[in-house]
């Protein structure tokens with residue numbers, strides 16, 4: 001038997017009729033950019049994430065970029081984040097002219113080590129950008145405390161964590177802005193690129209809505225230098241259908257993860273640590289072992305596909321050499 005790490009065709013078979021109908025409706029409407037399908041989806045996802053505003057964005061990367069723009073991060077501002085995440089977390093900081101400041105992770109959860117954040121704060125620090133890696137929330141209480149003490153913005157990269165819960169609250173609802181991705185392989189995946197910004201702040205919501213349409217309040221008049229950052233109607237229609245299934249799919253992921261936790265517990269590998277106060281959505285089930293490559297090869301020979309998340313941390317990427325981390329390794 002072949003076990004692939006993700007089989008979207010199998011999922012599609014279970015929702016084909018519904019999704020096809022929704023997409024055909026958009027085609028009949030010939031209304032593709034923003035509009036009623038996007039607004040309806042934004043309403044549903046705001047409710048799902050327990051936030052006041054949900055704003056459909058063209059991708060998770062653009063959501064991060066717009067969030068940082070809206071929080072006023074500009075040239076020379078430092079933003080504290082984790083080096084162990086997808087590239088877009090840190091590239092979005094650099095793209096607004098900011099400086100990513102990498103704080104090491106807690107190896108048991110792979111999330112930012114909150115005990116090391118305060119030491120990285122200085123006068124240039126403007127924001128903290130935690131990532132809820134693999135679908136488990138970072139320690140948000142500690143992060144929000146540090147942010148409050150130093151007057152920092154908090155932007156959550158919740159791209160992998162839609163539906164994850166920390167101490168009874170939803171991922172993406174803690175900070176000033178929460179960012180989600182609907183890249184097809186994410187737990188809530190569209191049929192193309194897509195993303196979302198969640199916020200409880202009315203002013204930030206208004207500002208982000210302007211920034212996603214070229215900073216324009218009325219057509220061809222631009223108050224700000226924004227971007228084309230809109231979610232399209234076909235994605236919104238697909239995502240609206242899939243959202244109805246998301247909790248069920250997350251339950252299934254948790255049940256499979258629990259099976260792994262139980263049956264792999266006596267092997268010489270490090271299993272994921274799930275904090276008691278977290279509801280993990282297992283975007284990925286990640287194990288660690290010094291024999292990684294040999295194990296991956298062994299599993300591959302038995303038809304079981306694996307992937308490495310991630311082969312090279314961001315502080316050691318060629319494009320971030322200018323930050324100087326090669327010399328000062330993270331502790």
Ligand SMILES: *Cc1c(COP(=O)(O)O)cnc(C)c1O
Pocket residue numbers: 059060061062085086088089131157159160180181182183193194195
């Ligand atoms: C997927 C992902 C992103 C980027 O989202 P896109 O929709 O692919 O642009 C950002 N951060 C993390 C942690 C991700 O996993």
